Amino acid sequence: MPMTSVTDVFAALLVIGLFLLVAKTLRARLTVLRELFLPASVIGGVLALLAGPQVLGRLVGAFDGPQVLTDGLLPPAVGEVWGQLPVILISVVFAALFIGKTIPSIGAIWRIAGPQVALGQTIAWGQYVVGIGLGLLVLGPVFGLPPLAGALLEIGFEGGHGTAAGLADTFEEFGFAEGTDLALGLATIGLVAGVLIGTVIINWAVRTGRIDLDADGNPVEVARQATDDDLDDLDDREGELARREHDETATTDPLSVHIGFVALAIAIGWLLLEALEWVEVNTWGGEGGLELLVHLPLFPMAMLGGVALQVFLDRTGRGRLVDRHLINRISGAALDLIIVAALGTLSLDALGGNLGAFAVLTLAGIAWNVSALLVLAPRIVPQHPYERGLGDFGQSMGMTVTGLLLMRIADPANRSGGLEAFGYKQLLFEPVVGGGLFTAASVPLIAQLGAVPVLIGTFVLMVFWLVLGLRVFGPDRDAPHPAEA
Known part of the structure; x- marks a missing residue:
């Protein structure tokens, strides 16, 4: 829906701020929210859903409540703006992924993070194999979903909330608008399940000696001492340089300048996308040819x-x-x-109408991710496989920060060097999957080529990375410790 006015946009942003403030307060007061490591944004989003027309509004209508509350506490104009924000702001998130990070050579990345790259790529391509396979065998024949549903698993679990929301226009363009809501639901379930299942696996690994205890005892107890701001600040401690003091006499606020850097990255990405679309239209995409890049959203190009x-x-x-x-x-x-x-703005009707398919995708995705951690990680990662594999497991369940949290719980002193390896791994991972180019192109690819060719391609890539990880790395191979490389 179109935005009605600048005032509506301003009001919509302020309302989000209020929900975040309430969510932050609740998180500080309710222990269960902190123990689940739920970020304030997820809590605030759930509160907004409850306060909107789909929950509060329907309850008021069902019980003949005040007419003023039939749309909930959110004015319709706010909902209209919220519906457009994710598609726009996701480019900001992806443009900022590598700005300010030193880009090492591919050789250096491979020496330090090769096992993490192989494991992460195997999990990501495996999610496509599982998802598209279910789409052909179950989701389509049993639940009547289109073949595009096969991409939901990787988009929701590996990509997370931002990627799922950012692809809303792509889903709608190909006649599968409910795909956005299903992907967002998967991302939410994955976030909660990732923390809960990851914590259970850590306790099991500690009890069975698969994770070594440090001098302070159970690493889970160390993690429970985390403050309310730990979740927000964790990325800042992932091997980044400390914040530098800026010149107080500067005429421009440093934050404004850095917004300019992000804007420049998005502009470069837009020019690159326009150039690629021009090439496609004038070559293989013309006169009824294969159209792929014209359906590609901006955010992966903003990352580049x-x-x-x-x-x-x-x-x-x-x-x-x-x-x-x-x-x-x-x-x-x-x-x-x-x-x-x-x-x-999550559509509860879309989730409710596809509850069976949603449950199948959720259970299958969790089963694949857990199996990858328990079965593949010890065979691919030569040193500290559980401490390091937990990062890839957490990321595969919806959020990179989930992986970082689990690694911190299992290895609070970072004795495994997993944080460095996990950070370097992103440079060879995120440009492709987990919200990268292939994630963004997966829906157009399935729509243009069909589910079977994409299934075959992703299966080949999964096997390639799996065999590479088993043959090149593995527990019997010598690999440099990330902290020493």
């Missing part, structure tokens, strides 16, 4: 724009101009807005 910008800054000696801490804050704020807006 951020990489290009950072490479330029590094090569010209201007990398010091960027403070990664401020970039993280911009990205984090955008992601909070996306999650609250997306969950607040």
